[in-house]
Amino acid sequence: MEKRSMLKKIQYNCKQATFLLEKKVYKPLSFRERIELRIHLAGCSVCRLYGKQSAMINDMVQQLFKESEKGNYKLDDTFKKELELRIEEELNKK
Amino acid sequence: MLTTYAVSPHTWVKAHADYLYAFAIKRIADEELARDLVQDTFLAALQKVDVFEGKSSERTWLTAILKNKIIDVYRKRSSVIVSSDITDAERQQQDFFHEDGHWNPKYKPLEMGVEEQYLENKEFNQVLKKCMEKLPALWLSVFTMKHIDDEASEKICAELKVSASNFWVIIHRTKLNLRACLQKNWI
Numbered sequence: 593m594e595k596r597s598m599l600k601k602i603q604y605n606c607k608q609a610t611f612l613l614e615k616k617v618y619k620p621l622s623f624r625e626r627i628e629l630r631i632h633l634a635g636c637s638v639c640r641l642y643g644k645q646s647a648m649i650n651d652m653v654q655q656l657f658k659e660s661e662k663g664n665y666k667l668d669d670t671f672k673k674e675l676e677l678r679i680e681e682e683l684n685k686k
Numbered sequence: 687m688l689t690t691y692a693v694s695p696h697t698w699v700k701a702h703a704d705y706l707y708a709f710a711i712k713r714i715a716d717e718e719l720a721r722d723l724v725q726d727t728f729l730a731a732l733q734k735v736d737v738f739e740g741k742s743s744e745r746t747w748l749t750a751i752l753k754n755k756i757i758d759v760y761r762k763r764s765s766v767i768v769s770s771d772i773t774d775a776e777r778q779q780q781d782f783f784h785e786d787g788h789w790n791p792k793y794k795p796l797e798m799g800v801e802e803q804y805l806e807n808k809e810f811n812q813v814l815k816k817c818m819e820k821l822p823a824l825w826l827s828v829f830t831m832k833h834i835d836d837e838a839s840e841k842i843c844a845e846l847k848v849s850a851s852n853f854w855v856i857i858h859r860t861k862l863n864l865r866a867c868l869q870k871n872w873i
Contacts, residue, residue: 605786655805657830675725
């Protein structure tokens with residue numbers, strides 16, 4: 593009886609399953625957590641879809657960050673000139 | 687043999703300004719603030735030139751200074767608006783699951799029809815960007831540090847002053863939120 597109710601709990605708890613799916617990306621799960629997640633996912637297609645979409649979002653986020661890195665972010669020349677002057681000024685103070 | 691690096695502030699702007707600017711923009715998405723941070727970085731570095739030990743390259747050293755300034759921004763941002771925007775996002779989130787942890791049918795994941803070719807899908811990526819902008823500042827900071835710099839979780843916790851358990855909760859909530867926002871605005 594006890595066992596069955598625990599199993600039910602795991603099968604029902606999508607909140608916990610999605611939590612474990614996220615944690616798993618960054619940190620190995622404990623043995624217990626792994627079993628829990630496996631049992632849940634075996635019976636829950638919605639959370640399997642969640643897992644797929646969550647991985648998709650991670651990929652997209654990585655790509656967004658990468659793009660902004662190679663993006664053409666350049667400081668304008670006036671600002672740079674001022675900055676250079678400012679640095680010279682500070683250096684002369686020394 | 688150890689190489690020691692030299693500093694030459696006269697060439698800093700030419701050699702590193704654009705690099706540092708891009709580095710900052712990527713992490714705080716605010717051009718004006720990024721400019722200020724580049725300037726602050728140079729000025730702070732000037733104060734420390736005398737103690738520069740040459741163990742790392744000039745650029746690495748400057749970047750480390752900038753990084754600390756960015757974390758200050760994260761901290762400031764997340765402490766100012768903490769209460770209101772996190773509560774809002776959390777309230778919205780309680781609806782995602784019923785009390786027993788089961789998905790609320792209204793919010794449960796549905797096929798979005800882009801699962802195969804999402805990386806090439808410009809519009810879809812645009813929606814994601816918008817959704818990220820709507821995240822509470824603290825959540826976005828945690829998420830950004832994790833994804834751009836791949837920082838160790840412990841370090842992020844220490845720097846942004848969140849507990850370890852709270853850290854995982856934030857990661858989870860951020861993702862639930864982003865996913866729900868994508869679904870809502872895409873389907």
